[in-house]
Structure formats: C-alpha cells, structure tokens
Amino acid sequence: MLIKNCIYCISILIGLFSIITLVYSIKNKNKYICNWIILIDIIYILYLIINLIMIGVLYIPVGLEVLFIYLIEFVAGILYVSSTILNLIKRKKLIYTKNNKVIFATIIFLLFPIILFLTFVVENKLLINNSDLVLVYKSDGNGGFGDSKTFAYAIGKDFCKQFDLGIDIGGYDLKKFLPVNAVEINDLNVTDYEIIFNDSWEDNSISVYKNNKEICKVKNKSHYFNIDFEKGFYIKH
Numbered sequence: 062m063l064i065k066n067c068i069y070c071i072s073i074l075i076g077l078f079s080i081i082t083l084v085y086s087i088k089n090k091n092k093y094i095c096n097w098i099i100l101i102d103i104i105y106i107l108y109l110i111i112n113l114i115m116i117g118v119l120y121i122p123v124g125l126e127v128l129f130i131y132l133i134e135f136v137a138g139i140l141y142v143s144s145t146i147l148n149l150i151k152r153k154k155l156i157y158t159k160n161n162k163v164i165f166a167t168i169i170f171l172l173f174p175i176i177l178f179l180t181f182v183v184e185n186k187l188l189i190n191n192s193d194l195v196l197v198y199k200s201d202g203n204g205g206f207g208d209s210k211t212f213a214y215a216i217g218k219d220f221c222k223q224f225d226l227g228i229d230i231g232g233y234d235l236k237k238f239l240p241v242n243a244v245e246i247n248d249l250n251v252t253d254y255e256i257i258f259n260d261s262w263e264d265n266s267i268s269v270y271k272n273n274k275e276i277c278k279v280k281n282k283s284h285y286f287n288i289d290f291e292k293g294f295y296i297k298h
Contacts, residue, residue: 197232
C-alpha cells in the first residue's frame, strides 16, 4: 500500500471511531472511563492534524480526493470535541470505578495509528534503499483539472514496486530519502534498463527489462497514460 492510502485509511478509521466514541460517551456511567475517553479524544484530534501534516512532510502526492478526507477529519474533529465536552460534564456526576481492561483498550487504540503509519513509511524507505533504480513519472491523463498524477517505482534485481515517499512535485525532494550513494540520472539510456508502460484499460502495467531480459511486470496502482519521465536515481550497491 502507498503511504497516501495509509494516511487516508487512518483518517477514515479515526473518523468512524469518533462516532463510536460519542455514542459510548453518551451511554457511559463510569467516571473512570470518562477520563480515558477524554484522553483518547484529545490524542485522536492531534492524530487527525498530524496525519495531514505528514502529507507535506513526506512529500506525498495527493489528488482531489484529499478534499473528501478533509471533510471526514473536520466532522470527526467536531465529534471528538463534543465527546470531550460531554465527558467533562458527566464525570462530575458519575461514580469512579476502576477497570483495568479500559487501560489495555486505550493503549491499543492509541498505538494502532502510529504503528500502522510507521510500518508503511519504513516499508517505503527500505524499498528505496534496497533498489537499484528509482524512477519518478508524471501521468497527465486527459489533461483536465485534477487528471495529473505523479507516481514512482523502485526497481531491483528481481522486483519493481510502486512507492510514493518523497515524490511530490516531480520528485524534487526525493533525494532527502535516498541513500547517499544515489546518483541522479536524466536519461534511462545510461543504464541497462528499459521501461515499457502499457496504458490500455485492460492491462495498465509496467514492464521492466534489464539487458533485454524482463525482470518484472506489475499492474499500476492507478490508470496512467500520457506518461512523462520526471526524475531518476541509480543506486550503487
């Protein structure tokens, strides 16, 4: 999965959980649980903010679909604030009964988004580090508003995998995430590789050849056409 999809997934999951949190806040009759719900509410609001900030920090290319994510996070933020206010009011009237299961559940809820996010960031970083060739492309699509997409592939001896760490703005900041031995190239002819894109709807894929031998063929994560080469890096191992 691309980091972008991971960020979207986290936003949607936290958004759905805001509904569950508010409903549980209304039904809850334990002051002890109120305190833990307030903690979750506050931290999840921070997660919503940080989640979107990471798009810029990691230079992840996004499309117009991010507006839908903004809407989800905005609504979720309102629900978490409502839940927090409700619990602050209710805890003054409720009885305090300790429940160790609540602590365990809270830890899981708070760690899950972090672990999920870091898993995909580390996966992207390791993929880049273990590749021989990193290529960034731009798909103009039909040329309409929002049709343009930036995508990239990490290519190794027997694999080619799509990633999106650091590739926004044509991969301008990608070098920040590459090994120090990465050498920028502007022409694939200086390598032993040949890249062929199939832009048909039936088989929108990439085929990679090295010394005229196909080393991999994979389906693109989106439909790309009118493709231009933006930037490339050769990594010497």
